[in-house]
Amino acid sequence: xxxxxxxxxxxxxxxxxxxxxxxxxxxxxxxxxxxxxxxxxxxxxxxxxxxxxxxxxxxxxxxxxxxxxxxxxxxxxxxxxxxxxxxxxxxxxxxxxxxxxxxxxxxxxxxxxxxxxxxxxxxxxxxxxxxxxxxxxxxxxxxxxxxxxxxxxxxxxxxxxxxxxxxxxxxxxxxxxxxxxxxxxxxxxxxxxxxxxxxxxxxxxxxxxxxxxxxxxxxxxxxxxxxxxxxxxxxxxxxxxxxxxxxxxxxxxxxxxxxxx
DNA sequence: CCAGACGTTGTT
DNA sequence: GTCTGG
DNA sequence: CCAGACGTTGTT
DNA sequence: GTCTGG
Numbered sequence: 005x006x007x008x009x010x011x012x013x014x015x016x017x018x019x020x021x022x023x024x025x026x027x028x029x030x031x032x033x034x035x036x037x038x039x040x041x042x043x044x045x046x047x048x049x050x051x052x053x054x055x056x057x058x059x060x061x062x063x064x065x066x067x068x069x070x071x072x073x074x075x076x077x078x079x080x081x082x083x084x085x086x087x088x089x090x091x092x093x094x095x096x097x098x099x100x101x102x103x104x105x106x107x108x109x110x111x112x113x114x115x116x117x118x119x120x121x122x123x124x125x126x127x128x129x130x131x132x133x134x135x136x137x138x139x140x141x142x143x144x145x146x147x148x149x150x151x152x153x154x155x156x157x158x159x160x161x162x163x164x165x166x167x168x169x170x171x172x173x174x175x176x177x178x179x180x181x182x183x184x185x186x187x188x189x190x191x192x193x194x195x196x197x198x199x200x201x202x203x204x205x206x207x208x209x210x211x212x213x214x215x216x217x218x219x220x221x222x223x224x225x226x227x228x229x230x231x232x233x234x235x236x237x238x239x240x241x242x243x244x245x246x247x248x249x250x251x252x253x254x255x256x257x258x259x260x261x262x263x264x265x
Numbered sequence: 266c267c268a269g270a271c272g273t274t275g276t277t
Numbered sequence: 278g279t280c281t282g283g
Numbered sequence: 284c285c286a287g288a289c290g291t292t293g294t295t
Numbered sequence: 296g297t298c299t300g301g
């Protein structure tokens with residue numbers, strides 16, 4: 005999953021959907037709504053501060069561990085995801101599981117599917133609001149400049165409905181209870197972790213094809229996440245038959261649904 | 266003990 | 278095909 | 284994750 | 296920081 009995402013929310017929307025006011029948003033000025041976000045870019049997360057108060061914090065996607073050398077060139081593409089199944093075993097993530105959990109606020113994310121020798125991007129999102137994902141964060145002090153907060157998004161096996169597109173998906177927190185469990189629980193035993201990381205398979209999960217233009221990083225047009233109306237090959241060559249076929253039941257191919265609608 | 270690595274994705 | 282850069 | 288480059292020689 | 300390999 006998830007080497008590309010969308011957080012086109014306004015500051016107001018970020019605040020209202022997180023339940024945290026803009027006054028409690030650290031580095032708010034670093035956040036700019038982005039239709040097509042890659043690792044290395046700033047995005048808002050929710051976490052508890054030292055005093056146990058919820059706060060928003062703009063961090064860079066792509067974890068850079070605190071023990072990275074100060075003069076090192078940060079690589080945000082190395083750890084933009086963390087396999088939830090092995091997080092408790094990997095030293096690099098294990099140490100963050102204690103008190104450096106966060107919730108990543110996104111509109112949705114993108115995945116690619118190989119179609120007719122082309123890579124077709126899809127936008128995946130939840131109806132009725134933002135997608136809240138389980139994340140871990142860290143803080144690294146470079147030789148020059150301010151300390152940099154970074155986060156990674158946990159992944160899990162894809163749920164049944166998304167299998168056709170990809171074998172992995174982000175850990176989506178389905179409700180307030182899951183959010184609280186992820187954020188609040190001081191110690192998270194493996195059972196709780198596994199429960200939180202259950203693949204999300206709800207009907208709210210939707211997807212549609214989008215413009216291949218967004219495959220290129222640096223493309224930030226507002227059509228990035230817009231549904232692509234692509235004429236089918238069949239319709240192109242045999243419009244009448246295709247139109248007729250569209251009215252009839254198709255061969256059952258549940259694993260290859262191409263629209264989440 | 267110290268030194269050195271520490272990750273994911275996909276693809277096969 | 279495979280590596281690098283973002 | 285995807286996109287884009289990937290090499291040498293000599294000459295300017 | 297924490298685990299692995301030698």
